[in-house]
Amino acid sequence: MRAVSETLRLALVGCGAICDWHRRGLGHVPEIEITAAVDPDLARAQRVADETGARAFGSLDEAIDAGGFEAVDLMLPHDLHEPVAVRALEAGLHVLLEKPMASTPEACDRILAAAAGAPGVFMVAENAQYWPEVRIAADLIREGAIGDLVTAEVHLFLPPMPAFYGGDRPWRFDAEKTGGGITIDTGSHYIRPLRMWLGEIDEVVAAMERTYAGMQGESLARALFRFRSGHVATFSMMLTDAPIGRQDMFRISGTQGEIQIGAGVRLVDAEHPHQGVRVREDEPQGYLESYAGQFRDFARAVREGAALEAGPEVALGELRTALAMARSAESGRWEKVW
Ligand SMILES: NC(=O)c1ccc[n+]([C@@H]2O[C@H](COP(=O)([O-])OP(=O)(O)OC[C@H]3O[C@@H](n4cnc5c(N)ncnc54)[C@H](O)[C@@H]3O)[C@@H](O)[C@H]2O)c1
Known part of the structure; x- marks a missing residue:
């Protein structure tokens, strides 16, 4: 598993609507620091970067090349969940992936297989x-x-x-x-x-x-x-x-x-x-109070090796x-x- 810095350094990937709600929750979780903001709509990534002190990138690959984070929070349209989650897992990152894990059980199985072979924590963000x-x-x-x-x-x-x-x-x-x-x-x-x-x-x-x-x-x-x-x-x-x-x-x-x-x-x-x-x-x-708990659980799993309150397979339900x-x-x- 990758070395974990003092705070868990996180890249926000997909700086759209839910990103703002995640950031509100992250405001209550000082053990996580936002260090990268990724969106092909660069104005969106830049806005988040300006407001958080993170670096802005137009793609996850560019952000991975630049480094500076151990974990990603993937907030993307559902058809992108599988390719981007698998890319991040294969890069050795800890992955928090917005629900649904993917839109078919077969795609979920492929993501879970990638997670099983990867060193990082994999969590599906079901804030409920x-x-x-x-x-x-x-x-x-x-x-x-x-x-x-x-x-x-x-x-x-x-x-x-x-x-x-x-x-x-x-x-x-x-x-x-x-x-x-x-x-x-x-x-x-x-x-x-x-x-x-x-x-x-x-x-x-x-x-x-x-x-x-x-x-x-x-x-x-x-x-x-x-x-x-x-x-x-x-x-x-x-x-x-x-x-x-x-x-x-x-x-x-x-x-x-x-x-x-x-x-x-x-x-x-x-x-x-x-x-x-x-x-x-x-x-x-x-409802908006749910996100801080989600990020605390993710941070505990990454930093302390604790079991997630609900593992990613639960989201298949x-x-x-x-x-x-x-x-x-x-x-x-x-x-x-x-
Ligand atoms: N937990 C909740 O309460 C909740 C609420 C709404 C949405 N969601 C989930 O959040 C996810 C995103 O939904 P949204 O409403 O924020 O969508 P959105 O369209 O507002 O935001 C998605 C963003 O991803 C960007 N993007 C597209 N391709 C990308 C790529 N390859 N790399 C990086 N960024 C890319 C888009 O430019 C856009 O800014 C979905 O999985 C959705 O189901 C969860």
Whole structure:
């Protein structure tokens, strides 16, 4: 394994929308230092370089030739995940790769094979693993706050945020580049929590619609998930320009109450029926709070050799669920995830 300097020196590869959210998380993780910013759109790389003191490069190869970092954070359109991740692994770098690992299980297998033969740490960045509200809910379930689990639901209708859907033709609208639609992309952050709470998904049945003009993949997905435990959960997601009302993103129901996650975490139980009670309000919460935990886990694995909280193979579950949903939408039947 490469020598690790005092701080872990990181190259940000792909200085687009998610890069800004990663940088916000990195602001809380002093053990990682950004020393390179890479993007073929040099103005993007230069902006990040100017704001961080890093060096700007137009390609990963140029950055590797220049040196000065042990790790890369790959934030790229999905069709580039495999070639760039394999290049970085073969260069002996520690690799943090945005989800999905790739858009097919075969491409994921090739990346995992490259990682197995490489000296560095390989991690898939599924930030939902570190999402404070999701972890609070996991604690409540473990503590028996809602009794035995019965069922759960995901409900997320989301607007097209300009950072992610702006420009003439965002790559997200291109099924070849994305590998599908909204589920393979944003859906993973809502499937991971269900797997953290309910275990592995066995099979799914889904309907998918193309409701958003110009988007080749599905922009509306409705599905039932059956877990190996026998539990059933529902999953609903839609990209829409229409006004969206208040929504609870997650609802977990047990024999003695419910956990609802919308604005914060609410526990509904015999003591607090109907409206429930907000729990652990004093802790930092919100989706954007998830990234610092992700980078701390990566830094611990690189610097201390610690096991990742969720190894890269875990991310196959979200991808396989999204692909099984797409198959089910075609076949009209339950489809196995694994
Ligand atoms: N964790 C989350 O919450 C979350 C949210 C959105 C996106 N993502 C993921 O982040 C990744 C990037 O998405 P995005 O929305 O930031 O996309 P984006 O289009 O905003 O940014 C991608 C950037 O990569 C650059 N690029 C293209 N080819 C490159 C190459 N060969 N080397 C270096 N840079 C290159 C592009 O010029 C662009 O600036 C995807 O995997 C996506 O699924 C994660």
